[in-house]
Amino acid sequence: MTPISYRYCHFPPVIIQHAVWLYARFTLSFRDIEDLLAERGIQVSYESIRRWVGRFGPHIARRLRRHRPRPHSQWHLDEMFVSMDGKPMYLWRAIDQNGEILDVLVQAKRDKRAALKLMRRLLKKAGFAPRTIVTDKLRSYAAAFRDLGLTARHHEARWKNNRIEGSHVYVRRRERRMQGFRSPGAAQRFLSLHAATYNVFNTRRHLNSAANHRDCRREAFATWREAAYIAA
Numbered sequence: 001m002t003p004i005s006y007r008y009c010h011f012p013p014v015i016i017q018h019a020v021w022l023y024a025r026f027t028l029s030f031r032d033i034e035d036l037l038a039e040r041g042i043q044v045s046y047e048s049i050r051r052w053v054g055r056f057g058p059h060i061a062r063r064l065r066r067h068r069p070r071p072h073s074q075w076h077l078d079e080m081f082v083s084m085d086g087k088p089m090y091l092w093r094a095i096d097q098n099g100e101i102l103d104v105l106v107q108a109k110r111d112k113r114a115a116l117k118l119m120r121r122l123l124k125k126a127g128f129a130p131r132t133i134v135t136d137k138l139r140s141y142a143a144a145f146r147d148l149g150l151t152a153r154h155h156e157a158r159w160k161n162n163r164i165e166g167s168h169v170y171v172r173r174r175e176r177r178m179q180g181f182r183s184p185g186a187a188q189r190f191l192s193l194h195a196a197t198y199n200v201f202n203t204r205r206h207l208n209s210a211a212n213h214r215d216c217r218r219e220a221f222a223t224w225r226e227a228a229y230i231a232a
Contacts, residue, residue, distance in 0.1 A: 003229035004059050015042060017228040019049045020056055024197040027177045056228070058189060061196040063227035065125075068199060072096035074132040075122070076164040077141065079110055080171070084181045091171065091187070092118045095164050099202060101195035102126065106184040115144035123148075134160050170198065200224060 006013040015037070022033045030046035030053075037044055074097040079090045090110045094102040103121050107114040115138075123129060134155045135141040145154060174194065181187035200223050203216035 004056060006056075011042075011044060011048075013228070015044070016052050016056065017060070017225075019044070020053050020060065020228075021197070021224060023049065023053050024057065024193050025201060027173050029177060053193070054189070057193040060224075060227045061193040064196040064200055064223065067223065067227075068100070070128075071100050071102055071126055072098050073128075073130050074134065075102065075130045076134045076161055077118070078136060078161055078164045078168070079114075079138070080168050082106075082175065082181060082187070084183055084187060089184060089187075090114065091191070093164060093168070093171070094118065094122055095167055097163075099163070099167065099204070100199050101167070104188070104191045104195055106188045106191075108184075110138065110140065112140040112143040112147075115140040116147060119144050119148055119150075134163075136161055170194075197224075 004013075006016060009016060019033055019037065022028055022036065023030070028036075030049045033049050034044060034046040075094055076096070077092070077094045079092045082089050082091050084106075090107050092105040092107055092114060094104075096102055103118065103125060105114070105118045105121065107117070129150060130152045132153045132155065133141075133145070133150070137156050142154065142156075145152070171191065171194075174190075175181065178190075181190070201217070201220045203213055203220065205213050208216065
């Protein structure tokens, strides 16, 4: 594949991709990353880092998603309330049984139309229909599944959806650090980058030995460098 073009950038690509990785991987502000780079003798403005994330982040995220393995056949869907520029919005999220973030979608409403849009995106990206879908008791899900003709088992029982409820914590943490999302478009772009990065570096450490965890982490770094097209 053609490498991402870093032409006309005043800094080496390795610095740019590292700044983007820091922002996508950790709960840091642009000014935090400016200080971290300054400690290493790299003098760059936080506004430059903001432009790097906006310019290169979506390209890297697309390449990361392209090489993810096939997700688990059990999907968990949920929606969470977010405020954007003082307006109420809903963030629809989907993960699989292993905690892999399948998709995020910012919508103005919590209805069947939004549920249909999310499911169509999920089916297109995954390339297959799930065997089991776990949701809360929002009736929009069942209506959307009927319209799509899905035959998957649909679980709506209480406590069944704790897995995705717990995964909202990462989004809330970033939302607080960023002092809220400014617009639906900005939220969609950032959360897509965050999800793609999270999936790569989510090594499920609690299930692995220390040696296996280090191997998985090494592979994750190699995947990131390949997506950013920077030689190790």
